[in-house]
Amino acid sequence: MQVFLAEHSGFCFGVRRAVKMALAAHNSNDDVCTYGELIHNPQIVQKLEEEGISVCKDIEHIKGKKVVIRSHGIAREDLELLQTAGNKIIDATCPYVKRAQELVSSVKDLPLLIMGDPDHPEVQALLSYGGKQTKIIQPGEKPEFQNWETLCIVSQTTQKLSNLQELVAQVLPHTLELRVFNTICNATTQRQEAALQLAKNSDLMIVIGGKHSANTRVLQ
Amino acid sequence: MQVFLAEHSGFCFGVRRAVKMALAAHNSNDDVCTYGELIHNPQIVQKLEEEGISVCKDIEHIKGKKVVIRSHGIAREDLELLQTAGNKIIDATCPYVKRAQELVSSVKDLPLLIMGDPDHPEVQALLSYGGKQTKIIQPGEKPEFQNWETLCIVSQTTQKLSNLQELVAQVLPHTLELRVFNTICNATTQRQEAALQLAKNSDLMIVIGGKHSANTRVLQ
Known part of the structure; x- marks a missing residue:
């Protein structure tokens, strides 16, 4: 059996950047949480939690904390609430x-x-x-x-x-x-094209990715 | 033999308007010409010439005349030249x-x-x-x-x-x-759709229109 890896795979720029920003924020010894899951990847989210970067879903309970905004972005109203509540914001929204x-x-x-x-x-x-x-x-x-x-x-x-x-x-x-x-991300297009190309020449293809990840699901 | 007429046919709004404007300009007894053929329909252009509305192609020779701008419009530079030369302009460019x-x-x-x-x-x-x-x-x-x-x-x-x-x-x-x-004219789309519909249900279809008319040629 031969195993091939698609030409474009792995974390995209926005995900890599978000994880790096969250870890950097934590390293400065502040009490850090992410508002919602930072990225759609359960293993990484769990790893971040083990490092002490928790996932928070309720703005009321994180007043004054250092909050990392997830790579997918958050609603304008929520960002304003966090700012008004005096949170320190690390905006890891993908550019x-x-x-x-x-x-x-x-x-x-x-x-x-x-x-x-x-x-x-x-x-x-x-x-x-x-x-x-x-x-x-x-x-x-x-x-x-x-x-x-x-x-x-x-x-x-x-x-x-x-x-x-x-x-x-x-x-x-x-x-x-x-x-x-045209706000479709180039990394997304590249991964879709690479997956299509590989699927054409393979007997079986396995997509590895977060089940909640739109990036992953589009590859199916 | 049964003869059917397409649902949408005949002059479009812009062409009807241009002919009307040219004739109205002529009726006011001024010396009137059109700069280029008013519309792409040789019979109508000939009829206008018989009425005394000539087709001019050289700006130099129509100084001071009342000039009707053709339904297709003319180049910005030509319009400026006509205006500078003191021509009276009747702009019959289709809206x-x-x-x-x-x-x-x-x-x-x-x-x-x-x-x-x-x-x-x-x-x-x-x-x-x-x-x-x-x-x-x-x-x-x-x-x-x-x-x-x-x-x-x-x-x-x-x-x-x-x-x-x-x-x-x-x-x-x-x-x-x-x-x-989307500057495609609705009249054009309607004629194209009506022609397609009629062609589907006919043994033979004849498109009657000016050979230089883009409207006509697109129907082929």
Whole structure:
């Protein structure tokens, strides 16, 4: 039996960065926690807990602590609550996710579709940066067509490019101006393409990754 | 033999408007000409000439005349020359084409692709409103991929929607922000869909229209 490793695998830049930031924050001897799981990888989260970096889910109980913001980002309101409560914030939000949040925020007066999984923390956080006309649309879901003057589209960073292309083609006839922010992460695309390539030449393929990780699930 | 007429046929709004404007200008007894053929329909152009509305192609020879701008629009430089030469201008540019010109003008500092026939007067006029980073791309042509931060796309009003959708899908992976101005005219889309529908249920289909008309040629 021959075992091949996909060309692109392992932690992406945003995950590596978040773990490094959390450990660095801990090393400065402050009382550190992460607000929600730092990354979608149970082994690493457990390792961080063993190091003394706990996962907190309730803002009320972490007042004044040093809080590391998870790689997927958190809702705008939660960030404001943490800031108001005097927490020290270490923002480990992946810079690509941060860019998507900033884009959503910059067009909050316009109709905006966020393509992604509505239950995923990244998407929930993105939604919190949008305005009244912001909606989530699941990949493959048919949008409710209207005649939009200007419509914006942004994607969860770990979505498939083909799903974004399909959505764009569907809404294009119904808009006068379509602004598509291609927020799909390059690392995600590379991993998807490498997995596809390897799957074509293999009898069996095993995807190793967090069960809650969108990155992992998209590879299935 | 049964003869069916496509659901949408005949002159579009822009063409009807241009002919009406030219005739109204003539009725006021001024010396009237059109700069280039008013519309792509030889019979109508001939009829207008019989009425005394000539087609002029040389700005030098029409100084001081009342000039009707063709429905496809003219180059920005030509319009300025006519204005400087003291011509009275009747702008019969189709409002949908005008909108496309204004959009091209508004993003002239950004990379812009105009999808259309490079030899068509509408596309040539659109190009004149663009900046240094404006390029024409023919339908079906593969774009020269770069990594664009922001890329704008505009279409000749008479292009097929499917060609625009294809171009958008192709460039999307290479852009961070894609701004698509859907300048394809509704009348064009309706005629294309009606022609397709009729062709499916007919043994023979005849398209009647100007040989130089993009609207006509797209129906083939």
